[in-house]
Amino acid sequence: MTTLNPKSKLLLVEDDKSVSQTLRTILSEEGYEVSIAESIAKARELIQREYFHGVLLDLWLPDGNGLDFIKELREQLPLSPIIVITAHGKTEHVVRSIKEGAYDFLEKPFSMERLLLTLKKALEFSFGEEEGEEMVGNSRAVMAVKELIRKVAKSELSVLILGESGVGKELVARQIHRLSGRKRFVDLNCANLSDELFEAELFGYEKGAFTSAHSRKEGKLELAHEGTLFLDEIGDLSPKAQAKLLRVLETKQFSRLGGNQVITSNFRLISASNKDLKAMVEEGSFREDLYHRIAGVVIEVPPLRERKEDIPLLVEFFLKKYHCKKHFTEESLKLLKSHRWKGNVRELKNFVERLCILHEGEEVSKADVERFLGITYQEDLSELFEEKDLRTAKQKFEKLFIQKKLREYNGDVKKVAEVIGIDLSNLYRKIKLYGIEI
Numbered sequence: 174m175t176t177l178n179p180k181s182k183l184l185l186v187e188d189d190k191s192v193s194q195t196l197r198t199i200l201s202e203e204g205y206e207v208s209i210a211e212s213i214a215k216a217r218e219l220i221q222r223e224y225f226h227g228v229l230l231d232l233w234l235p236d237g238n239g240l241d242f243i244k245e246l247r248e249q250l251p252l253s254p255i256i257v258i259t260a261h262g263k264t265e266h267v268v269r270s271i272k273e274g275a276y277d278f279l280e281k282p283f284s285m286e287r288l289l290l291t292l293k294k295a296l297e298f299s300f301g302e303e304e305g306e307e308m309v310g311n312s313r314a315v316m317a318v319k320e321l322i323r324k325v326a327k328s329e330l331s332v333l334i335l336g337e338s339g340v341g342k343e344l345v346a347r348q349i350h351r352l353s354g355r356k357r358f359v360d361l362n363c364a365n366l367s368d369e370l371f372e373a374e375l376f377g378y379e380k381g382a383f384t385s386a387h388s389r390k391e392g393k394l395e396l397a398h399e400g401t402l403f404l405d406e407i408g409d410l411s412p413k414a415q416a417k418l419l420r421v422l423e424t425k426q427f428s429r430l431g432g433n434q435v436i437t438s439n440f441r442l443i444s445a446s447n448k449d450l451k452a453m454v455e456e457g458s459f460r461e462d463l464y465h466r467i468a469g470v471v472i473e474v475p476p477l478r479e480r481k482e483d484i485p486l487l488v489e490f491f492l493k494k495y496h497c498k499k500h501f502t503e504e505s506l507k508l509l510k511s512h513r514w515k516g517n518v519r520e521l522k523n524f525v526e527r528l529c530i531l532h533e534g535e536e537v538s539k540a541d542v543e544r545f546l547g548i549t550y551q552e553d554l555s556e557l558f559e560e561k562d563l564r565t566a567k568q569k570f571e572k573l574f575i576q577k578k579l580r581e582y583n584g585d586v587k588k589v590a591e592v593i594g595i596d597l598s599n600l601y602r603k604i605k606l607y608g609i610e611i
């Protein structure tokens with residue numbers, strides 16, 4: 174369980190005095206500090222003066238419609254969730270308030286329990302207080318991703334999450350699920366699945382459907398009823414599997430393998446891939462109709478090297494996670510920021526973990542970082558001097574040199590050939606000769 178920040182300040186925009194007083198009393202007892210604005214004008218005035226962690230907003234206010242105020246609130250308090258409360262819960266109001274950026278919608282009369290729960294979840298999301306599932310970062314890119322998550326979570330839209338390996342795609346999927354309020358998060362990794370296995374996993378099967386089907390098994394689709402179905406590595410599906418999936422996405426109906434009962438599942442689909450699905454559609458390896466089905470909204474999670482400003486925060490976060498007290502010098506942080514992080518956040522996380530286990534001493538210098546990133550050549554170089562024979566020493570150096578350059582340029586052989594000034598074919602020959610892995 175997470176503990177609520179007892180100093181969370183809330184703005185309650187509500188013109189009905191009896192309602193606002195009651196709410197204030199109860200919320201204060203729960204440890205919130207509540208300011209009341211009985212009109213939009215008053216709310217505007219208050220947010221100029223102080224910061225609020227969250228806003229409770231009535232829609233029918235004396236000087237206007239709360240719906241028209243949401244956008245302004247979002248701009249003024251971009252990190253603070255807005256919960257709309259109203260007695261006139263018309264569907265179009267719900268839709269519009271969520272669209273404008275409200276976090277949730279409560280229809281009067283609501284129970285206090287419901288309000289407190291909603292509030293707690295909203296504040297946790299905004300400040301990432303729930304353990305283990307935080308999305309750390311305050312770069313523009315990450316803020317934009319968080320914003321999008323918040324916007325789409327409650328909807329039924331299918332979501333496609335794209336990005337390099339290790340950027341946090343699964344984390345995004347889980348966040349969306351958590352905020353959606355849906356039941357279960359059911360995931361299926363589509364990589365390395367034969368068509369038979371994919372179908373068995375997705376649809377489930379009846380006893381005897383195939384030789385190894387000793388008993389009935391429910392498929393992921395069924396398990397995800399009223400929950401979220403997360404299809405990871407969706408770009409790896411074969412054409413046949415794509416066709417099967419498309420059919421069930423169109424109808425939301427299917428049968429278990431070897432069965433004839435028609436099952437309807439109300440799942441919400443989230444998919445992820447580190448492949449360029451658009452390009453795959455163009456070249457014909459991914460069905461266009463399927464793409465449109467799964468990509469109701471596309472969330473692109475940028476690589477870590479494009480949001481370097483998050484690196485110190487992430488380092489701090491992982492240090493805390495591993496209960497590790499280390500201090501990175503300015504220089505060492507600078508080096509971390511200039512690293513390419515091909516494995517993105519996962520690589521950074523592993524790096525910190527490795528360092529916490531193996532590094533003695535509290536301070537982490539630039540040289541330490543180099544060592545733990547495996548980008549130091551000093552030891553290898555001193556070994557070179559042990560060689561008696563110049564030819565062997567030269568070759569060893571050549572190998573190290575090429576390895577280092579390849580690492581530096583992310584394995585881009587063409588680029589490296591250009592940079593070090595030899596022919597591409599010559600470079601390939603050397604890579605092969607020395608058995609260098611790219």
Ligand SMILES: Nc1ncnc2c1ncn2[C@@H]1O[C@H](COP(=O)(O)OP(=O)(O)OP(=O)(O)O)[C@@H](O)[C@H]1O
Pocket residue numbers: 307308309310336337338339340341342343344345447518519522
């Ligand atoms: N912004 C972040 N804040 C905190 N932890 C993060 C963040 N982004 C990623 N992580 C952590 O990094 C690891 C990799 O993230 P995740 O598994 O979500 O990546 P992915 O994009 O799904 O990778 P892959 O394509 O290889 O499956 C996880 O342990 C995750 O918790």
Ligand SMILES: [Mg+2]
Pocket residue numbers: 342343405
């Ligand atoms: Mg993943």
